Amino acid sequence: xxxxxxNDLLAFxxxxxxxxxxxxxxxxxxxxxxxxxxxxxxxxxxQIRLLTRTTRSVSPTPAGERLLNAIGTRFDEIEAxxxxxxxxxxxxxxxxRLTCGDHSLQTILLPLMHRYPDIHIEFDVSYALRDIVxxxxxxxxxxxxxxxxxxxxxxxxxxxxxAAVASPAYLEQHPAPKAPAxxxxxxxxxxxxxSSAGLYVWEFERNGRxxxxxxxxxxxxxxxxxxxxxxxxxxxxxxxxxxxFAPHIEQGRLVRVLQNWCPPFPGxxxxxxxxxxxxxxxxxVVDALRI
Numbered sequence: 001x002x003x004x005x006x007n008d009l010l011a012f013x014x015x016x017x018x019x020x021x022x023x024x025x026x027x028x029x030x031x032x033x034x035x036x037x038x039x040x041x042x043x044x045x046x047q048i049r050l051l052t053r054t055t056r057s058v059s060p061t062p063a064g065e066r067l068l069n070a071i072g073t074r075f076d077e078i079e080a081x082x083x084x085x086x087x088x089x090x091x092x093x094x095x096x097r098l099t100c101g102d103h104s105l106q107t108i109l110l111p112l113m114h115r116y117p118d119i120h121i122e123f124d125v126s127y128a129l130r131d132i133v134x135x136x137x138x139x140x141x142x143x144x145x146x147x148x149x150x151x152x153x154x155x156x157x158x159x160x161x162x163a164a165v166a167s168p169a170y171l172e173q174h175p176a177p178k179a180p181a182x183x184x185x186x187x188x189x190x191x192x193x194x195s196s197a198g199l200y201v202w203e204f205e206r207n208g209r210x211x212x213x214x215x216x217x218x219x220x221x222x223x224x225x226x227x228x229x230x231x232x233x234x235x236x237x238x239x240x241x242x243x244x245f246a247p248h249i250e251q252g253r254l255v256r257v258l259q260n261w262c263p264p265f266p267g268x269x270x271x272x273x274x275x276x277x278x279x280x281x282x283x284x285v286v287d288a289l290r291i
Contacts, residue, residue: 008042011035012050013075016060016068017136076136080278096282099124099132100141102224103244104268108156109141112288119281127193127222133273138282143241144266152274156289157267162203163242164262165254167234176257177237180204180211187236188215192222202239204261211261215239 014024014035021032028035043050050064060068098121100109105125113121124130124137132140143160147153164183166176177183183202191200199220204211215237219230224244231238231245232253238245242262248254270289272278278286 008038009071010075011038012042012064013068013072015039015051015058016064017072019058021058073133095120095122096138096279096285097122097124097136098139098141099126099130099135099137101125101127103241104141104157107243108268108289112285115288116281116284119285121285125223127191127224129193132271138278139270139272141268141270144269147269147271150274151271153269153271154286154289155267155291156270157291159264160241160243160267161264162239162262163245163249163256164202164237164239164258165231165245165249165256166237167232167253168255169234170236171255171257176255180213180258180261183213183215183237186215187218189227189230189236189238190215190217190220191224191227191240192220200239204258205263206261 011024011028011030014028015021018024018027021035025032025035039051048063049061050067052059052061052064096119098109100123102125105123109121109123113119124135129142130137130140132138141156144153144155164177166174170187174186177186180202188202192198193200199214199217202213202215204213219235221227221230224240227238227240228244228248230236232248237257242249242256245254245256249256270286
């Protein structure tokens with residue numbers, strides 16, 4: 001049996017994932033018309049439509065979705081195996097894609113770049129609970145309590161604590177909360193978790209008793225730096241890992257409240273799927289981050 005040319009399958013996977021012929025063409029280094037012709041030929045050979053095309057978007061048909069799920073990860077595995085060939089080089093190199101939050105990026109991941117200049121990392125800074133397999137990331141960094149059980153999770157930081165803080169000016173006008181329930185009478189600064197489209201529910205614990213509070217938020221952000229700034233500006237009480245506020249607490253610009261309701265819990269973990277073949281560059285990053 002004659003072997004099939006797989007270029008049209010790769011073209012289909014790229015367009016289906018990107019949802020756009022132009023972006024997929026740029027990714028593969030071919031023209032939009034060449035992609036269109038390849039997918040048309042594939043559909044004619046299979047005698048079934050794989051993509052639904054509109055003036056604004058491209059999306060897989062049910063048959064296309066089935067084909068994408070069946071072969072998409074196979075191409076990922078081939079790419080991973082090719083990347084693994086860098087193990088034959090004296091200096092591991094390559095490009096890694098990591099998803100993480102602001103704090104872990106600044107305190108853990110960026111310092112790594114100075115140590116390994118031949119390794120290139122593309123960072124996706126997001127508080128969404130990204131599906132790293134579907135979104136084709138090599139790994140993610142997340143607090144240990146929120147990682148799926150089917151992932152390998154490697155601790156890369158000590159335990160962390162949450163901190164509820166406010167500026168001295170805010171606390172002069174509003175009595176400090178004595179218990180988590182008191183937060184419902186305060187202005188609070190919150191974060192929206194983009195994976196669920198919901199506002200973060202503040203979690204507290206004391207002597208084994210857990211309390212969750214849905215706070216009233218005058219200001220809501222999707223990353224942590226503006227939350228820190230809003231707290232410094234006196235807009236209300238903010239709640240993030242204490243490392244986000246540490247220099248401002250030390251210099252008196254922010255004051256902790258409800259400190260005895262914030263016990264330590266598992267810190268940042270690097271997580272990745274167990275079945276994927278990783279490159280030498282990835283192995284080097286894992287070894288460097290391991291504590």
